[in-house]
Amino acid sequence: MKMDYKLQVGVQSHLEQMGSLDDRSMHDLDDECLYSPEMDAQKTQSADSHERVSLSGSLAVGGSKMIRNCVYKSIKTVVFSNKLNLLMAFGPLAILVHKMTAHNGWVFFLSLLGITPLAERLGYATEQLAFFTGPTVGGLLNATFGNATELIISIYALKSGMIRVVQLSLLGSILSNMLLVLGCAFFCGGLVYPGKEQVFSKATAVVNSGLLLMAVMGLLFPAVLHYTHTERHAGKSELALSRFSSCVMLLAYASYLVFQLKCQKDLYAPIDEEGSQNGENSDDDDDEAPEISKWESVIWLAIMTAWISILSDYLVDAIEGASEAWNVSIAFISVILLPIIGNAAEHASAIMFAMKDKLDISLGVAIGSSTQISMFGVDAIPFCVVIGWMMGQEMDLNFQLFETATLFITVIVVAFFLQEGTSNYFKGLMLILCYLIVAASFFVHEDRSSTDESKQPQT
Known part of the structure; x- marks a missing residue:
């Protein structure tokens, strides 16, 4: 009887192990169905598209910043590198004097001063x-x-x-x-x-x-x-x-x-x-x-x-x-x-x-x-x-x-x-x-x- 009981217990445990293996295999099959190659390709494409969008956005921001820096550097080099360019302000002043007064002598003098740094x-x-x-x-x-x-x-x-x-x-x-x-x-x-x-x-x-x-x-x-x-x-x-x-x-x-x-x-x-x-x-x-x-x-x-x-x-x-x-x-x-x-x-x-x-x-x-x-x-x-x-x-x-x-x-x-x-x-x-x-x-x-x-x- 004891031998039969042990044999029955062993067979039952063996069957339980087999059942657990089947469950694992079913889960593995389900995982394979869920993560198919098509799904991997879609995920890869979506990731690439997100990367492209972020890259283009960063390039646009970086390009506009680069242009601003170039413009600022050019203005600094051409306009603010010479003290004589302070006379450029007399150009708009000459136009203002011409519009508001009739003093041609001042208009001529201010225009001369304004043209000097430009030349x-x-x-x-x-x-x-x-x-x-x-x-x-x-x-x-x-x-x-x-x-x-x-x-x-x-x-x-x-x-x-x-x-x-x-x-x-x-x-x-x-x-x-x-x-x-x-x-x-x-x-x-x-x-x-x-x-x-x-x-x-x-x-x-x-x-x-x-x-x-x-x-x-x-x-x-x-x-x-x-x-x-x-x-x-x-x-x-x-x-x-x-x-x-x-x-x-x-x-x-x-x-x-x-x-x-x-x-x-x-x-x-x-x-x-x-x-x-x-x-x-x-x-x-x-x-x-x-x-x-x-x-x-x-x-x-x-x-x-x-x-x-x-x-x-x-x-x-x-x-x-x-x-x-x-x-x-x-x-x-x-x-x-x-x-x-x-x-x-x-x-x-x-x-x-x-x-x-x-x-x-x-x-x-x-x-x-x-x-x-x-x-x-x-x-x-x-x-x-x-x-x-x-x-x-x-x-x-x-x-x-x-x-x-x-x-x-x-x-x-x-x-x-x-x-x-x-x-x-x-x-x-x-x-x-x-x-x-x-x-x-x-x-x-x-x-x-x-x-x-x-x-x-x-x-």
Whole structure:
């Protein structure tokens, strides 16, 4: 009986174990049905979608934050890095004074102060863009955008029928670049390097001097034709000659660009102290890097140009009122005051490069700007003649006898100082003193043409 009881108990326990195994297997089968491969794929896809949503959201937040940081850094670099930019506040103040009062003298003065840092920052943005375009194209961009302020002021004056102001301001830009800007560059460079004479390429100086003499010839013949009373068609021959000469001068400068950029590239390479040409890959430039990107430079150029255009409109409208309020001739304001403000970029660039012993670039900025104003299209006397032709304004190349003689003597003096291919602080001082003589001459000079022009009713 005991054996039967033990056998019965053993069989029962064995059956219970078998039942528990079956239950476990059933649970395992249920788990396999619940966690099928399709369910795993769905869970994986849902997890991936959640990750993508979170990743795209983080990228959007990070991208907008990055853009804000770039904008803040660009504004900090361009606007807040120079104490001169504090004068930018005078631009809106000039507009406010114009709207609330009729004090043209203050409007003119505040507009001048407001344009000054803009002109300098315009040159800065151009220099940054030159890092991406190379030294040759960069030099042309620097000279072109450096004169953008004069171009904008001239177009607004031409639109207002103030032809004489356009002529005198462009003439003043040439005189300022050749005497004041180049003189300051020579002087500051000579003070930084007092024990040696800085050198520059004589080939560049000779060609630019020749172009300037050609420009003087284009300005001289209409004046001679006027004062000798030898026109075949009175009142028409002088204007026709001016327009024809302007087209020829534009063609001459276009040929010069082809000659400089294509045919004689090595001729205009910078030279070192021993007089040998270094080429464009100088080791001195390795430590320099752009502070803003290429597109930032382009955007800042557009912003500065637009703001200068707005202030130039108020500046031109206030010229005559400022002349009466200050008891100063329009000729002095146009030839001396306007170019000094407009050439702020050239002043800063030329002096900076001269102090770094890169006198070829300083020469290109100063003399190259004068060449562009006198002969080239977008910021030049011939361009304004052609634009006036399109606008119905009879602007010619007759700059009157006093102004033409001043330009002719200035070009001769500068060509004499450049003939040796060297510079020092004494040559710079002589050029600055020559500019003071020119400024004093225009201070005591009364331009009858601008006086009569200001009395004519505006159409």
